[in-house]
Amino acid sequence: MASIPEVDALRALAHPLRMRILGSLRIDGPATSALLARRLATDSGQTSHHLRVLNRHGFVLDAPELGKGARGRERWWKAAHDTTSWPDDPGELGPGGADVVHALDRAARRVWDEVIESYRAQAARGEWSPQWQAAAGFGDYAIRTTPEQLTALRTDLRRVINEYDRGEHADDTETVAVVVQAYPYRPAR
Template sequence: MSPNEPEDRPTPYADDPRIRHIDARSLRGLAHPLRMRLLNALREFGPATASGLADRLGESSGATSYHLRQLAAFGFVEDDPERGKGRERWWKARHSGTAFGDDMTGFMQHADPEVRGAIGVVLHELATTHAQELNTWLGTMREWPEEWLRSWDVSDFKVRLTPELSLELAEKIHDLVNSYRGRVPDDTEGSAVVRTHLHIFPRPTD
């Protein structure tokens, strides 16, 4: 999904029109596993029809059509006028990413149980997607050129931190990843879209 800003972090995406900032209303509209998968597919692979997305995701076209209309109602997707000239309706994502900003903790502690449930759905679906993407890579990595087999990574680290230092670490990793954006043109031979997952969370010590 996109950039997710830790609590109290000054978000660098505040004025970026490519990033959708989530409030309680739009959170409810997003909080469905198929809607999140549809939005991710449109962002990654570009405009598509409901039937095309159904084929890609292994769903019925009725289900994809319904949830695309719901995403449109909440401002996540819209018609693609350049393609939607035939009988089929084409859809495109309105933004390239999603940010929760300082509202993340507020959602988890919200007085409305529907909001708390919605953020739980979103976060668990994100975690599921990350696991699926990694497992897909592990299952297909032999199909990639040798150069890519030497340049991927899966690591985990354990380090004792305070909450302040944990936030600092997340900020620095975000900044590092963002420093690589735009360095490789889309048509560069041998290049690929690289997915980088970031998980930072405390563990009990006993």
Template sequence: MTEQPEGRKVRTLDARSLRGIAHPLRMRLLGSLRIDGPATASQLAARFGESSGATSYHLRQLAAHGFVEDAPEHGKGRERWWRAAHETTVFNDRLARDADPVVRGAAALYLQHVAAFHAEGLSTWVGTSHEWPEEWQSSADISDHTMRLTPELASELDQKVHQLIESYRELAPADDDPKAELVRIHTHVFPTRRPD
């Protein structure tokens, strides 16, 4: 399990919450609320090509498991606004080794969806990179490294990478900086735009 970042609202998955999030639409909804900010079920339905009934149901399920919450400061009409309750989710790798096969299955499903979303984001970057300014094209990275490590060294490397990434949060430019964009970091680094 990766160390939790200090000073950030983090949700570490347990067996119960894993069952509440291990669904592709729920993961997309939560991701969108984290990246794009508060939204209504109707807005999210339009964004993902779903019915508002489906997004509303899955948002209520996410709320029941503590992943999303009301954002009343945004709503002035009848429609309910939602926001992410945490900045990030940490996967506890013990879930993949749980004695209960249902928990192991939910962990596998969750990780498969995470891998698919990462691949989708990377593919989107490859297909749209020509639309970005040269400075973004040259600062992006799609890397692949292979080396022999022990489990201890692999864990140490993982922790150091996460610490390095977290150290850049302190350097983040102001929201009104015209050169700043959202940047996704897996082991690949590439920008992504918010939907209209």
């Protein structure tokens, strides 16, 4: 896991396509800008630009060990870290922290929505078995709790999720996006 980046680096990451590029490098493996463009249904000019921004802030690295291609022009990239985190309390980031955490949250929600829509389109085309379709889904729960209990709940959920991700890969394993959100809510009065 990367240490908590500076506000400027997090601001650079707070872009949906940059988050998708970084996620693809982490999950799908190293790639060129052209390969990323195909993976993410965009163009290599955009991916090249965003890769340079991510590189400038330490999120991605050149991967010259993967070769340069037949003409010596391919530039391979890899993720610099397995994960990136930032404090839940934006005040810990200093000036601009609240704005950048809000931008990161907004960009992440867009990426998560795209992941869900992609799954739904694939399922509609029959690309997922009935077992996977029955296993996938979401839910929401309204609970009454204290800040301390909510912190404990989130810690417990991370522990449970980590227990299911032991690195054991049977033939029928797939990568699964698990999104946990827990925010206080007050109804409009």
